[in-house]
Amino acid sequence: MKRTLWYMSIILAAILLVGCGKAGKVGGEGSLPPAPKAMDERALLVPARPAESDGSFPSEPVALSNESGDEDSTALAENPNRMIVRTAQLELSVKNPEAAADSISALAVKMGGFVASTNLRTEAEESGATTYGSITIRVPAQKYDATIQQLRKMGKVLSYSSQSKDVSKEYIDLNARLRNLQAAEKRLQQIMAQAKTTKDVLSVYRELNQVQGQIEQLKGRIEYLKHAAALATITIQLEQESTTKVSVGKWNVGAQAAKAVEFLIKTFKMLITLLIWLVIYFLPIAVVLYIVIGIPIKLIVRRVKRSLNAEKAKSEQTPTTAK
Numbered sequence: 397m398k399r400t401l402w403y404m405s406i407i408l409a410a411i412l413l414v415g416c417g418k419a420g421k422v423g424g425e426g427s428l429p430p431a432p433k434a435m436d437e438r439a440l441l442v443p444a445r446p447a448e449s450d451g452s453f454p455s456e457p458v459a460l461s462n463e464s465g466d467e468d469s470t471a472l473a474e475n476p477n478r479m480i481v482r483t484a485q486l487e488l489s490v491k492n493p494e495a496a497a498d499s500i501s502a503l504a505v506k507m508g509g510f511v512a513s514t515n516l517r518t519e520a521e522e523s524g525a526t527t528y529g530s531i532t533i534r535v536p537a538q539k540y541d542a543t544i545q546q547l548r549k550m551g552k553v554l555s556y557s558s559q560s561k562d563v564s565k566e567y568i569d570l571n572a573r574l575r576n577l578q579a580a581e582k583r584l585q586q587i588m589a590q591a592k593t594t595k596d597v598l599s600v601y602r603e604l605n606q607v608q609g610q611i612e613q614l615k616g617r618i619e620y621l622k623h624a625a626a627l628a629t630i631t632i633q634l635e636q637e638s639t640t641k642v643s644v645g646k647w648n649v650g651a652q653a654a655k656a657v658e659f660l661i662k663t664f665k666m667l668i669t670l671l672i673w674l675v676i677y678f679l680p681i682a683v684v685l686y687i688v689i690g691i692p693i694k695l696i697v698r699r700v701k702r703s704l705n706a707e708k709a710k711s712e713q714t715p716t717t718a719k
Contacts, residue, residue: 479621481561482540482628490551493529493634499550500531500632507543509535509627516634529634534627547632554635567621574614581607 490496494516501511516529535543544558584604591597 478562478564479567479625480537481563482537482558484540484544484556484558484628484630485633486544486547486556486630487554487633487635488547488551489554489635489637491637493527493636496550496634497529497531500533500547503543503546504533504535507535507539509533509539509543512629526638527634527636530631531634532629532631534629536626537628540628540630543630547630551634552637563621567618570614570618570621574611574618577607577611577614581611 488496497514497516501514504511510533512532512534514529514531516527518525518527533543548556581604584600584607588597588600588604591600
């Protein structure tokens with residue numbers, strides 16, 4: 397029985413090596429692609445051309461060839477349902493960032509998407525309070541270009557950038573590796589059913605548990621790609637238009653008077669604050685320092701002066717007595 401299990405383990409290892417070799421030819425690497433980072437999660441995957449009118453995609457968009465990686469590349473090139481990562485960043489100058497954010501939210505809903513995040517802040521500047529904002533929306537891939545066009549009409553475009561990344565090869569690689577691992581899982585289950593001793597059962601169980609964990613990782617990544625394929629991500633930075641007007645040869649008396657009054661009030665505030673600090677903070681400290689250090693020093697100096705005066709008087713009296 398042990399010899400049979402040994403032969404079956406060798407056959408299973410050969411199957412795994414062949415399967416990993418095939419997957420390596422397809423994807424270029426034998427390890428699971430890393431999970432998307434925080435910024436990459438916003439970069440959603442969209443197809444270049446959906447297979448169905450409702451935007452759904454086939455679970456197996458490309459028939460993977462197990463003969464060679466070159467055939468997989470050919471199938472990928474001929475596949476009309478390539479999976480594309482599409483993201484865009486748009487910076488707009490608008491009169492009212494809050495109203496613009498509401499309009500962008502309504503546009504996202506109208507296009508069949510939703511708002512992923514919104515951030516508005518107001519900063520005090522010399523010319524007055526200025527509002528800035530940032531909003532991220534997700535819209536269907538089919539309406540990506542139409543959404544960009546509508547956003548451009550909402551204000552002055554300060555900057556625009558877009559990125560596209562083809563991840564079809566990664567999707568094919570994941571499916572190929574999933575099939576290989578599922579075949580290995582089935583074979584391990586068969587071996588486990590034939591195992592007689594506890595040691596053999598535990599050994600096969602450890603291998604089976606590891607393979608099942610890899611299968612779950614692959615399924616999670618594939619589901620992420622499939623569910624994210626119908627949406628694109630657009631991030632819009634909002635900046636309030638400057639209302640400052642430059643005039644030459646004109647002098648606004650009211651504005652200058654207001655600035656003078658404001659400066660006078662600030663000066664009085666500063667003086668009152670200084671007085672409060674002097675009375676409450678510095679004066680007690682000065683009194684304590686005078687009692688602890690000043691008075692002893694003053695007594696010492698007075699005693700030294702008395703000693704000097706006494707010696708001086710004594711020296712003056714000595715010559716007189718001698719005469």
